[in-house]
Amino acid sequence: MTPAPVPSRADAPGQHDHAATAGKALEAMTAQEETFSSNFELDDVGKLQADAATGRILRVNAAFARTLGHPPEAMIGRSAWDFTHIDDRATHQTGLASLLAGEIQVFLRELRQLRHDGTPVWVRASATLARDPTTGMPQWILGTIEDIDARRQAETTLAENEARLRLAMEAADLGVWEFDFERMTGRLDLRGAAMTGGIFPEKEWIAFDDPRLAAFAANVHPEDRKRHEALRHSLLQGTGDRLGAEFRMRRPDGGWSWISVSGAVVERAPTTGAPRRAVTIVQDVTARIEAEATLRGYAGLLEREVDEHTRRLADRDARLRAIFEAQFQFIGLLAPDGTLLEANAAALAFIGRRAEDVVGRPFWETEWWTGDPAQQSRLREAVRRAAAGSFIRYEVILAGADGQEAVFDFSLKPVRDRTTGAVTLLIPEGRALSDLRAMERRVAKSEARLRRMIEHLPETITVARAGVDGFVLEFVNAAAERLLGRPRAELISRRFAELFAPTLAQEAEAHARACLHSRAPVRYEATRDYAGSHVEMDIVVVPLDDADSAEPLVLFSARDVTAARRMQERLVHGERMQALGQLAGGMAHDFNGILQTIAGAASLMERSTGDPARLQRLVRMISEAAERGSAVTSRLLAFSRRGEIAAGQVDVAAVLQSLQDVLRHTLGRQIALQVDTPGGLPMLRTDKGQLEVVLVNLAANARDAMPEGGTLTLTASAGSIAPGDAMLAPGPYLRIAVTDTGHGMDATTLARATEPFFTTKPEDKGTGLGLSMAREFAEQQGGVLRLESALGHGTSVTLWLPCGETTGEVPTACESAGTVTARAGRVLLVDNDPLTLETLAIALESAEYEVTLATSGPAALERLGVSGNVDVLITDLAMPGMDGLALIQAARQRDPGLPAVLLSDYAGASLRRAVRTAGDGTILVLRKPVPANRLCDAVAVLLPGRAPMPEHPS
Numbered sequence: 001m002t003p004a005p006v007p008s009r010a011d012a013p014g015q016h017d018h019a020a021t022a023g024k025a026l027e028a029m030t031a032q033e034e035t036f037s038s039n040f041e042l043d044d045v046g047k048l049q050a051d052a053a054t055g056r057i058l059r060v061n062a063a064f065a066r067t068l069g070h071p072p073e074a075m076i077g078r079s080a081w082d083f084t085h086i087d088d089r090a091t092h093q094t095g096l097a098s099l100l101a102g103e104i105q106v107f108l109r110e111l112r113q114l115r116h117d118g119t120p121v122w123v124r125a126s127a128t129l130a131r132d133p134t135t136g137m138p139q140w141i142l143g144t145i146e147d148i149d150a151r152r153q154a155e156t157t158l159a160e161n162e163a164r165l166r167l168a169m170e171a172a173d174l175g176v177w178e179f180d181f182e183r184m185t186g187r188l189d190l191r192g193a194a195m196t197g198g199i200f201p202e203k204e205w206i207a208f209d210d211p212r213l214a215a216f217a218a219n220v221h222p223e224d225r226k227r228h229e230a231l232r233h234s235l236l237q238g239t240g241d242r243l244g245a246e247f248r249m250r251r252p253d254g255g256w257s258w259i260s261v262s263g264a265v266v267e268r269a270p271t272t273g274a275p276r277r278a279v280t281i282v283q284d285v286t287a288r289i290e291a292e293a294t295l296r297g298y299a300g301l302l303e304r305e306v307d308e309h310t311r312r313l314a315d316r317d318a319r320l321r322a323i324f325e326a327q328f329q330f331i332g333l334l335a336p337d338g339t340l341l342e343a344n345a346a347a348l349a350f351i352g353r354r355a356e357d358v359v360g361r362p363f364w365e366t367e368w369w370t371g372d373p374a375q376q377s378r379l380r381e382a383v384r385r386a387a388a389g390s391f392i393r394y395e396v397i398l399a400g401a402d403g404q405e406a407v408f409d410f411s412l413k414p415v416r417d418r419t420t421g422a423v424t425l426l427i428p429e430g431r432a433l434s435d436l437r438a439m440e441r442r443v444a445k446s447e448a449r450l451r452r453m454i455e456h457l458p459e460t461i462t463v464a465r466a467g468v469d470g471f472v473l474e475f476v477n478a479a480a481e482r483l484l485g486r487p488r489a490e491l492i493s494r495r496f497a498e499l500f501a502p503t504l505a506q507e508a509e510a511h512a513r514a515c516l517h518s519r520a521p522v523r524y525e526a527t528r529d530y531a532g533s534h535v536e537m538d539i540v541v542v543p544l545d546d547a548d549s550a551e552p553l554v555l556f557s558a559r560d561v562t563a564a565r566r567m568q569e570r571l572v573h574g575e576r577m578q579a580l581g582q583l584a585g586g587m588a589h590d591f592n593g594i595l596q597t598i599a600g601a602a603s604l605m606e607r608s609t610g611d612p613a614r615l616q617r618l619v620r621m622i623s624e625a626a627e628r629g630s631a632v633t634s635r636l637l638a639f640s641r642r643g644e645i646a647a648g649q650v651d652v653a654a655v656l657q658s659l660q661d662v663l664r665h666t667l668g669r670q671i672a673l674q675v676d677t678p679g680g681l682p683m684l685r686t687d688k689g690q691l692e693v694v695l696v697n698l699a700a701n702a703r704d705a706m707p708e709g710g711t712l713t714l715t716a717s718a719g720s721i722a723p724g725d726a727m728l729a730p731g732p733y734l735r736i737a738v739t740d741t742g743h744g745m746d747a748t749t750l751a752r753a754t755e756p757f758f759t760t761k762p763e764d765k766g767t768g769l770g771l772s773m774a775r776e777f778a779e780q781q782g783g784v785l786r787l788e789s790a791l792g793h794g795t796s797v798t799l800w801l802p803c804g805e806t807t808g809e810v811p812t813a814c815e816s817a818g819t820v821t822a823r824a825g826r827v828l829l830v831d832n833d834p835l836t837l838e839t840l841a842i843a844l845e846s847a848e849y850e851v852t853l854a855t856s857g858p859a860a861l862e863r864l865g866v867s868g869n870v871d872v873l874i875t876d877l878a879m880p881g882m883d884g885l886a887l888i889q890a891a892r893q894r895d896p897g898l899p900a901v902l903l904s905d906y907a908g909a910s911l912r913r914a915v916r917t918a919g920d921g922t923i924l925v926l927r928k929p930v931p932a933n934r935l936c937d938a939v940a941v942l943l944p945g946r947a948p949m950p951e952h953p954s
Helices: 016-042 062-068 086-100 149-172 190-194 212-218 222-237 286-290 311-325 345-351 373-387 435-455 478-484 502-518 562-606 612-639 652-667 688-704 747-752 770-780 834-846 857-867 884-894 909-915 932-942
Strands: 046-051 057-060 107-114 120-131 138-147 175-180 185-188 242-250 256-268 275-284 330-334 340-343 392-399 405-416 423-432 460-467 470-476 522-530 533-543 553-560 648-650 671-676 684-686 710-721 731-740 784-789 795-802 826-830 850-854 872-876 900-904 923-927
Touching (some): 046 062, 062 107, 062 138, 120 149, 256 286, 330 345, 460 502, 470 478, 478 553, 502 533, 533 562, 648 688, 652 671, 652 710, 688 710, 688 795, 770 784, 826 834, 826 857, 834 850, 834 932, 850 857, 857 872, 872 932, 900 932
Parallel strands (some): 671 710, 900 923
Antiparallel strands (some): 046 138, 120 138, 175 185, 175 275, 242 256, 330 423, 405 423, 460 553, 522 533, 533 553, 648 684, 731 795
């Protein structure tokens, strides 16, 4: 307020009283002005005083200056319009003009003021006019401002939220049903009302007992009324936090529409927990039901910050949140640049993240998409196209937090501003499809892993297809390429007959046909020569297709077992040598008895020259002792694997009886040995030497299990297996059992007893190969080993071995050869043992043969050159330097076709095969020690004009 003018001294007389009165008024005005100024400066509300005529600022208080961030002195003298946002100046000026004109008493507006840095701030501005008390003319303007920037920003955010929600709801074609439990009423929006078939109007609050509800229920399909009634009861009672159901409603045209209802209680009483408000969304899902899709409905999306001081905003946000979270499909909101604005609970749960973990990030960098650069690149391009206005839809495979993959029908829908048409939002949706797609993906990955695994297997893997002209290769792995020595391109689509030798191709195709015919794997062993190497293969043929396939596939898996077989042979040999060591003591005892007999008889013969009968008896004793020695050496050779390793007809009863003497010395005096072999047992086709080793090893194990003595029983019996046995093929079998009365085994030891190298003996007492060798021996024969044991009750090992139906003894080769009358001839006799040489020479000379002696191969060749013609060459096989076979070959170079007798410790098939390579002419192989009459008969056979050689000499 402007002070009144003070009178001058030149005023006319008579006005003195008036001057005094004016002075007092001036003092009062001055005091009033001081009070106004004090309140003006100290007020917390921003205040401004401006000249009414010019609009220039006269003064501002500290609160006004703080609000705009200007120093007070910088504002004095400037126009008030200088601090008003340019978009609000016209409104500001118009309002103040109305104030100055007296049209309004108070100017009140919300407008933007400018801070010192040029940024706008929303304020609530008011202004009043002070007039001159004498003239009534406008004098100055008093203005106030209040900072409302935070509230206006919140309102802007709310408006954006509402717009987004409206657009999302319209895009998703959803209706909303809202329920107020305190008022016991409910209302529907436009879309929700439409789904009732016109029974309920839009946005009208309807009481829970309104009779129109019965009409609505009558339109529900009869089969769905129980489900609808349960939903209605739960909704009206407010039970449960989540509600949901689907049912059919009759349309006005008489048809049926599927309606999906889902919702939640959004507010409860804080003390009782009773429901206050619930929101449900409704959707016509007829198309989804008819198409058997998996979508459950659309829902509005939005979760934004709400200013807590506005109850209306809080209620609206809670309602939107309930709608948003009620959805089962994945749905969100994106900015046009791809920034994620919102994601519902179902989408977040899939990746195990919270909203704050992903909101604000580029959509393609969130956990739904990371880990697959190709997917991320495709999504960025899809966002770009959607932001340009295109609707995008494609199938995508996403991995959840648990690592499981799922197939989604993914889409990006642009939302445009109604006024400008610009894309303002993108709505990403993910509708889970059937697990079939994910299963197909997993199968493809599994197939790729399997292919990589097969490709890198050390075994040779090939797949062949049965065709009209034979089997054709469809697949080979790297190991097959290496083994066959050809690149894959030269192998695929080629027939077996084009790739392999005729015999190999025929053998492979025969096994493949057998496999397809039986619909079961076929296993066989084969020997091949690849790249100059001798390879033993264990081959399994497996059917891959059904029997009725036009061109079925078979898989060949071949494993190189050459090294394993050599190792197995070494292990078996080592085990035999162990058994040989165990037998050494018993054998030494036998040889001492034999030597004692021979030495004693020879001593007595020297003193009995005059007693022919006694002399003949002593000679017979020496001969019998020699036969015993021969039997002992044969057994030793068999155990040490120098004997022939070949299957033949074996009399098991005879084997068990012959082992008694050996085992009695091996087992010791504390263990009683019993052998039970009934008559009439079938013959067993097997390797006799291997069988003996297995039995001796089992007996040694039994001995070690009876350290304090006991009984060992060997039994053999005939049996048969009927069809259906899980372990053995049907047919006749021979059971050989080795049973002891030792301490037995517990269940854990029994389960591992036949594992190679498993032993409970001290480290220097056993190799752990005895039972494993016995099991392998049985399985190689087509049989099985069965083991029974219990602690304190001993152990029984039974070998079930397949056998033929024949019985009786197997005749030996020496029994099949007849005796030939002696005939004079010249014999060259070679042996590095002088005693043997002398003994055999005497025998030949007594048969009237002319004998020339030599102690080595070179010496024999010298004798051959000196003596001239020789009818028969007799030589020992094992001699130092030149052995017997080499001698025969050298002699036949000088005298082709020279007949020969080869003396050896053993005379198996392998030796006879070697003999065939010794050149032309007959070679008779005799096993040492040979009786004199047998040797003479052999020479007689070889002399010209005598009977032909027996086919299998002993």
